Amino acid sequence: xxxxxxxxxxxxxxxxxxxxxxxxxxxxxxxxxMQSISRAFSKLSVASYSKTLNAAVPCALIRSYATTSNRAPxxxxxxxxxAADLSKVDPILDFSDNKPANxxxxxxxxxxxxxxxxxNTVTDNVDTPLDRLEQMRLLKKALVVxxxxxxxxxxxxxxxxxxxxxxxGNGLAGYGEGKDEEASRAVRKATNRAIKNMRxxxxxxxxxxxxxxxxxxxxxxxxxxxxxxxxxxxxxxxIHEICRCVGIHDLSGKVMGSRTPMNVIKATFEALxxxxxxxxxxxxxxxxLADVQHTYYGxx
Amino acid sequence: xxxxxxxxxxxxNGFRARLQSIAVPDTKMNLAVCxxxxxxxxxxxxxRGNHMAPDATYTPTTTDNIATRRLWLTLKYKDxxxxxxxxxxxxxxxxxxxxTVNQMKDLAAGRRAKFIKPxxxxxxxxxxxxxxxLELEEALKQNVGGEIxxxxx
Numbered sequence: 001x002x003x004x005x006x007x008x009x010x011x012x013x014x015x016x017x018x019x020x021x022x023x024x025x026x027x028x029x030x031x032x033x034m035q036s037i038s039r040a041f042s043k044l045s046v047a048s049y050s051k052t053l054n055a056a057v058p059c060a061l062i063r064s065y066a067t068t069s070n071r072a073p074x075x076x077x078x079x080x081x082x083a084a085d086l087s088k089v090d091p092i093l094d095f096s097d098n099k100p101a102n103x104x105x106x107x108x109x110x111x112x113x114x115x116x117x118x119x120n121t122v123t124d125n126v127d128t129p130l131d132r133l134e135q136m137r138l139l140k141k142a143l144v145v146x147x148x149x150x151x152x153x154x155x156x157x158x159x160x161x162x163x164x165x166x167x168x169g170n171g172l173a174g175y176g177e178g179k180d181e182e183a184s185r186a187v188r189k190a191t192n193r194a195i196k197n198m199r200x201x202x203x204x205x206x207x208x209x210x211x212x213x214x215x216x217x218x219x220x221x222x223x224x225x226x227x228x229x230x231x232x233x234x235x236x237x238x239i240h241e242i243c244r245c246v247g248i249h250d251l252s253g254k255v256m257g258s259r260t261p262m263n264v265i266k267a268t269f270e271a272l273x274x275x276x277x278x279x280x281x282x283x284x285x286x287x288x289l290a291d292v293q294h295t296y297y298g299x300x
Numbered sequence: 301x302x303x304x305x306x307x308x309x310x311x312x313n314g315f316r317a318r319l320q321s322i323a324v325p326d327t328k329m330n331l332a333v334c335x336x337x338x339x340x341x342x343x344x345x346x347x348r349g350n351h352m353a354p355d356a357t358y359t360p361t362t363t364d365n366i367a368t369r370r371l372w373l374t375l376k377y378k379d380x381x382x383x384x385x386x387x388x389x390x391x392x393x394x395x396x397x398x399x400t401v402n403q404m405k406d407l408a409a410g411r412r413a414k415f416i417k418p419x420x421x422x423x424x425x426x427x428x429x430x431x432x433x434l435e436l437e438e439a440l441k442q443n444v445g446g447e448i449x450x451x452x453x
Contacts, residue, residue, distance in 0.1 A: 210421070211420055211421050211422075212420060276422075278421045278422060281421070281422040282422075283378075284341070284376065284378045284381075284383050285340060285341030285342065285376075285383060285422075286341045287340075287341055
């Protein structure tokens with residue numbers, strides 16, 4: 001037997017209470033052990049530990065190791081024929097150099113969990129070119145959350161309605177409405193729809209409107225006036241929030257007629273959509289356009 | 301003879317109905333205002349004609365055909381949006397509005413003058429001066445004040 005075999009050797013040990021350290025006893029103990037392996041370790045002494053040993057006999061430990069002996073099988077189905085063949089594993093060559101940074105396994109063990117059946121889910125898969133990070137960074141504001149009721153033959157069916165305005169503060173903005181039994185789910189539905197409905201609104205100098213706008217939507221008339229830098233947003237609180245999402249910082253606005261929140265928000269979005277721009281007017285009328293503020297007053 | 305509001309109504313209605321061309325009464329005032337609209341680019345052509353169509357060849361205005369004389373304006377649109385959205389009167393017989401040059405400068409600068417709203421970007425004011433019917437900018441260049449008859453945007 002060479003040294004290689006000795007390294008592969010799985011120590012044979014037996015737990016016995018009163019055991020004397022003799023070679024003969026060792027032989028007698030290791031019953032059914034692999035003869036070749038035990039012969040290699042014939043010179044070794046496996047110390048035995050016993051509580052009842054005398055002081056004259058040196059105390060020593062019995063260590064129990066994993067064994068492939070037939071005496072104490074590891075598993076009822078595992079025996080010598082079933083045991084893995086470790087003769088092909090080389091201790092130096094079969095262990096690669098590139099060690100992982102940590103011992104964490106890349107694959108988790110497979111588990112069998114019954115699929116969750118959740119009724120009335122709201123999926124967050126929104127069909128937009130924005131990725132998840134960008135969607136998270138959007139400014140979202142639930143401006144209207146109210147309890148609405150549907151009268152049926154069965155009676156009153158209450159549900160929650162939410163209107164959410166979404167924007168990135170730099171021209172992109174949109175609004176969405178959602179209805180659900182729970183307010184939080186309705187707000188989520190509305191947010192997803194708002195993100196889907198986002199569109200780009202042109203601004204002047206990225207802070208205000210190009211021209212004053214007056215727009216009528218149902219019973220709501222909105223007047224939005226362009227203002228110089230540093231003026232601030234001085235308008236109806238719904239218009240204020242929408243302008244914050246769009247990125248309009250200087251505006252003067254007035255809502256005439258009905259001030260229903262839903263309609264004010266829709267009217268504002270329509271007003272921003274139906275803006276006329278000086279460039280378009282100049283192009284249609286065949287005129288040359290010069291921005292006095294930029295050219296002569298040096299505004300950036 | 302029709303007042304300025306007649307022309308304003310016809311032109312506005314023509315644009316709203318998306319007509320290709322409209323016929324307005326052929327008067328000196330109407331012709332002057334239409335010329336300004338043409339020069340500003342609200343209207344693509346101004347031509348004399350009769351009540352059926354613009355003149356193919358030059359036809360002098362005589363006492364025989366004066367009743368049928370019309371001014372034909374060819375209207376301008378882009379992407380189904382009209383070039384002219386509103387042509388409204390400013391000075392009315394009940395309340396005449398006459399501006400001095402300084403008041404006209406306020407209007408042009410975006411400030412109100414004499415309860416008249418300031419001009420938005422792309423808006424023009426047509427005024428009747430003793431140098432003729434002029435647009436606000438032209439009148440400022442010539443340093444003349446006058447009666448603001450209409451504003452177009």
